[in-house]
Amino acid sequence: MQKSDTMMNILGNGTRFKGNLKVAGSLRIDGDFDGEMTVSETLIVGKAGKLKGTIKAKNSIIGGIINGNLSTKEKVELQVGAKFDGDLICKKLIIEEGVLFDGNCQMSEIKPMEKEKQPEKTK
Secondary structure, three states: OOOOOOOEEOOOOEEEEEEEEEOOOOEEOOOOEEEEEEEEEEEOOOOEEEEEEEEEEEEEEOOOEEEEEEOOOOOOEEOOEEEEEEEEEEEEEEEEOOOOEEEEEEOOOOOHHHHHHOOOOOO
């Protein structure tokens, strides 16, 4: 049996899933997903993949369509032809030419509202 960090799960083309999904390991999506998703390792959305909802993962490679919010602990890669509409939180971001990105991106550890509340440093 494989360890969870190397396990690959697949939601194939033509498959539709609606609901909450927790994945130990990595997940590739070539079908349609609607709901909340948590992936412990890498989320891969193929060119035919369509996601709607709230998604959390360690890393993400997006070639398809996402409508919703994506939060990753590490890196997000938006590949040629990808469409992203929503809010994105990550540490590292790669956007290839030809990607449609409509939303907000936060790459810092501190949320925008928390920045305003922090005391100013004295000189």
